[in-house]
Amino acid sequence: MEKLGSTRRTIKCGNLRSSHIGDNVTVMGWVQKKRNLGSLVFVDIRDVAGIVQAVFDEDLNKEAFEKASDVKSEYVIAVTGSVRERQSKNDNMPTGDIEIYADEIKILSVSETPPIYVRDNDDASEVMRLKNRFLDLRKPYMQNNLITRAKTTKIIREFMCENEFLDIETPVLNKPTPEGARDYLVPSRVNKGSFYALPQSPQIFKQLLMVSGYDRYYQIVKCFRDEDLRANRQPEFTQLDVEMSFVDIEDVISINERLIQKVFKEVIDVDVTLPIARMSYDEAMNRYGSDKPDLRFGYEFNDLTDVFANSEFNAFKANTVEGNSIKGIVIEKSADEFSKKKISKLEKFAKTYNAKGLAWAKIEDGEFVSPVAKFLSDEEKNGLVEKLNLEEKDIVFIIADKNTVVNNALGALRKKIAEDLDKIDKSKFEFLWITDFPLFEYDEEEDRYVAKHHPFTSPVDEDIDKLESNPSEVRAKAYDIVINGDEIGGGSIRITDRTLQQRMFKALGLSEEEAEAKFGFLLNAFRYGVPPHGGIAYGIDRLVMTLTGSENIRDVIAFPKTQSATCLLSGAPTDVDEAQLHELGLKLDLEE
Amino acid sequence: MEKLGSTRRTIKCGNLRSSHIGDNVTVMGWVQKKRNLGSLVFVDIRDVAGIVQAVFDEDLNKEAFEKASDVKSEYVIAVTGSVRERQSKNDNMPTGDIEIYADEIKILSVSETPPIYVRDNDDASEVMRLKNRFLDLRKPYMQNNLITRAKTTKIIREFMCENEFLDIETPVLNKPTPEGARDYLVPSRVNKGSFYALPQSPQIFKQLLMVSGYDRYYQIVKCFRDEDLRANRQPEFTQLDVEMSFVDIEDVISINERLIQKVFKEVIDVDVTLPIARMSYDEAMNRYGSDKPDLRFGYEFNDLTDVFANSEFNAFKANTVEGNSIKGIVIEKSADEFSKKKISKLEKFAKTYNAKGLAWAKIEDGEFVSPVAKFLSDEEKNGLVEKLNLEEKDIVFIIADKNTVVNNALGALRKKIAEDLDKIDKSKFEFLWITDFPLFEYDEEEDRYVAKHHPFTSPVDEDIDKLESNPSEVRAKAYDIVINGDEIGGGSIRITDRTLQQRMFKALGLSEEEAEAKFGFLLNAFRYGVPPHGGIAYGIDRLVMTLTGSENIRDVIAFPKTQSATCLLSGAPTDVDEAQLHELGLKLDLEE
DSSP: OOOOTTOOOOSOGGGOOGGGTTOEEEEEEEEEEEEEETTEEEEEEEETTEEEEEEEETTTOHHHHHHHHHOOTTOEEEEEEEEEEOSSOOTTSTTTTEEEEEEEEEEEEOBOOOSSOSSSSOOOOHHHHHHTHHHHTTSHHHHHHHHHHHHHHHHHHHHHHHTTOEEOOOOSSBOOOTTOTTOOEEEOSTTTTOEEEOOSOOHHHHHHHHHTTOOEEEEEEEEEOOSOOOTTOOSEEEEEEEEEESOOHHHHHHHHHHHHHHHHHHHHOOOOOSSOOEEEHHHHHHHHSSSSOOTTSOOOEEEOTTTTTTOOOHHHHTTSSTTEEEEEEEETTOGGGOOHHHHHHHHHHHHTTTOSOOEEEEEETTEEEOTTGGGSOHHHHHHHHHHHTOOTTOEEEEEEEEHHHHHHHHHHHHHHHHHHTTOOOTTOOOEEEEEOOBSEEEETTTTEEEESSOTTBOBOGGGTTHHHHOGGGOBBSEEEEEETTEEEEEEEEBOOOHHHHHHHHHHTTOOHHHHHHHHHHHHHHTTBOOOOEEEEEEEHHHHHHHHHTOSOGGGGSSSOOOTTSOOTTTOOSBOOOHHHHHHTTEEEOOOO | OOOOTTOOOOSOGGGOOGGGTTOEEEEEEEEEEEEEETTEEEEEEEETTEEEEEEEETTTOHHHHHHHHHOOTTOEEEEEEEEEEOSSOOTTSTTTTEEEEEEEEEEEEOBOOOSSOSSSSOOOOHHHHHHTHHHHTTSHHHHHHHHHHHHHHHHHHHHHHHTTOEEOOOOSSBOOOTTOTTOOEEEOSTTTTOEEEOOSOOHHHHHHHHHTTOOEEEEEEEEEOOSOOOTTOOSEEEEEEEEEESOOHHHHHHHHHHHHHHHHHHHHOOOOOSSOOEEEHHHHHHHHSSSSOOTTSOOOOEEOTTTTTTOOOHHHHTTSSTTEEEEEEEETTOGGGOOHHHHHHHHHHHHTTTOSOOEEEEEETTEEEOTTGGGSOHHHHHHHHHHHTOOTTOEEEEEEEEHHHHHHHHHHHHHHHHHHTTOOOTTOOOEEEEEOOBSEEEETTTTEEEESSOTTBOBOGGGTTHHHHOGGGOBBSEEEEEETTEEEEEEEEBOOOHHHHHHHHHHTTOOHHHHHHHHHHHHHHTTBOOOOEEEEEEEHHHHHHHHHTOSOGGGGSSSOOOTTSOOTTTOOSBOOOHHHHHHTTEEEOOOO
């Protein structure tokens, strides 16, 4: 290994172009590949900006030629030489018009044979990739993702500053929420037997900042949730957290639309037309069975409950009652795409969403074809054709079940069919605000209402009277921003009236003592002058996934955790000394 | 309480100026004060931008007048009216030339009598301030601090982006360091009995990012240390963390000087002349007894060991041996400032730094005056006068002790005297790089060498040979930036050679197994091509203290912890349910 000494980089590999021809340059980077060709050695050198080819000529500098002959993949080298036009240009490389005719090389660091290849699509398993993250992160795909992520947060910050939002840090060591099963706890050594909790969101602190008169706040901040991790969840995730004073829904939505427009334009050069479309929660559920519909394709839901109101077919009849429904999606001119085998697979798929079955019908040679045709009256069949305007080669898939099952199963089916038929234009971005959420959601398990967003969300003014009498009808001043079927952000106007906040807690089944224990320090602040305020929070990981087209959250995070919340690189979490636990006033209690 | 409805703010209170005279405006904010004056009510309204006066005239709008008559301090109101020239201008307020002649008022929120005044210097105790932080944060002083903090990080980010540093997030849930007594631990629920640790710094991850080819990294990031908290420490603190590849010391220092220059210019309009002065560690210790000397005032150390080499005075004689010394600082023309009582106080002060005593001597009426004069020979007295060039009314304070005690006690005394004599120009900023730190520090308690910075710091090239034979002489490629006697940042060029890194671990008394357990995943990465790299980390809290002239770290943090690591606002940390602990495989173990 040689020392850097007085050698200095004059330009990055990936930035060399024809305009540099004739320049004497020094580049530094990793050996991507090397080929010996008689009295020449070709070395591709990679740095953060890209790859450039250097040629070592035995006749120019024998010593450099010999050193270059010995380099291997992933050696770190410094190469000096003159830029010249390349004989066989490579159109696939931005630097493909030129090469460095090299007369000096320093080997700054050697490399053993790397356990995974440093190139995209190396077919290494994700376990291998995560174990060798320092190599995986050298891949162009991963570098592009992290560079796009840095660009995204930079542009967000620019926008927030231009609009007078103040970047204010909130604490990471917080008060645990009573029964906060999802809190990560942190034992205190100074206060033995006491615990902090890592924040699930800075919600209360950002509201306190509004109470304190900071007017507009933002923060890009790590949040934490100790829960079972789905594919695209991480125990620590990053939020863009925003709050503003003296505003109502329209003000928050309008400034966020400008933010979204700027981010998509400046990061990936996509134009977002404003205003962004809006849809009420009810409409989204009715048309797509989802409060985060993907609008890049059709296949809207059709309510068929009326059509089968008098059906003798048990599977339908049983679902014409309150709380149940019969809905279908029409795939036009595509009946031939669905073999019996294929449909049976779709039915299996629907059943994973708890659907009891999947009915279908198609028009073939002018005939109504369906396995359930024999159970249906002519009136029903005609009603169906008429309602859906079914034509030759159209096929309809029908699910009859509890509303939630219909929405989940048919919603998932809608997406699966679009994917199978390749009907999703991946270059398209469909933005949508969902508004008028219900304030409450009925939790069957706990047999009580819970907050659909969180307990600080303000009800819509004209629904406040129904808070006690008809909670399920109360709409919230809440809004989610959905992009291509992913919820990227969500927020609300907050309750700023202590009395209303107390009614809200009561509706959620919290006693005064519980409310005090959980949120006392916010309620107390509300005694001393609270401005109307509201805000939003975005999932930065998810936003960057959308911007980079990544389908795995771990591909947009430098050092992610696995689905079992471990870091394969460092080995975290690990066990610790008993003595260390004793200092915290703790001991292990692992017996079952 | 009234609703915002369709009322919208048109301008911030603090932004109103003469140029707005004649405009119809709506402002929103908190009632700072209210005065009734016959048929007029004057209300000062405060928002994030400042304070403006509104006048309600009974003759203009009786209803508004009456409502305004009823408002109290800290009510949140919206006021609409026309801007007019003020009759009695107030030069102390930026808005003092105008007032709002108001014909509409909405009371958006009422307030009880606040427990602390919302104004600077309210004399509330810090406990009251922290308990009512949402009110304390309304004070202009606190708002200015947090706004300056937001501005500081904004400007830092601009600079980092301009210079192609990538903002990359590193994990918060990390692997615990074996015996890492200062780690905050986080028990894992998914992996019961295992623990994460909160990062003390992202050191290893940022080095991995260099190994991964990210070239230039930065992050403004929370770090954590579970230790006994001194006045200006917090359990969670914010770092600007920086790392660069293909660089040596000069590259890192030069780019950081430009960063410092930009921050001081753009945040507080202070010009920093480059290059910033440098001083070796040895020189700083010799001249100021400190590796973070405050250069805003003189009082340099004078080594008097030679002068007293043959002293018969025991207190001096005993300290002419290796490892001890006799040093003094001269306060010129100031002997009259030091009464016997004052000097006795200074001696007490020095003793808190373990000094055994404090000697002094002055020239008064041409005479050498000192309580220890009788123990000194004429040669010694003359030698002292000559060496220090003592003149009429000069006074010298002398400490003879172990080197570390002399440095600490005389260093502290130097600062105290400067403060007492008001010799520190608070408007002045003195910047200084300290370089050539020793690589190791001898830990008397543990009877072994420990890393002065951290174990990844590279030794100076020409000292590498002494790593085993003479570790105390090995200098590090490390540098600290000191401003007005505070260490604001520090960093180093890192070791990038596995063999050298292993020699370093060995010198620190780590076995191969221990090194592997602690740093294995970094050592492993070093097998596959490491670029030369180095970096720096700044304490953002401390930097903002310097920029705002705050002396309390809690004044630059929105929601700080006390010295016993509690949050007086939320009550964190708290105890948690046994069930919650059980889920984590833990139980309390609090018996002594």
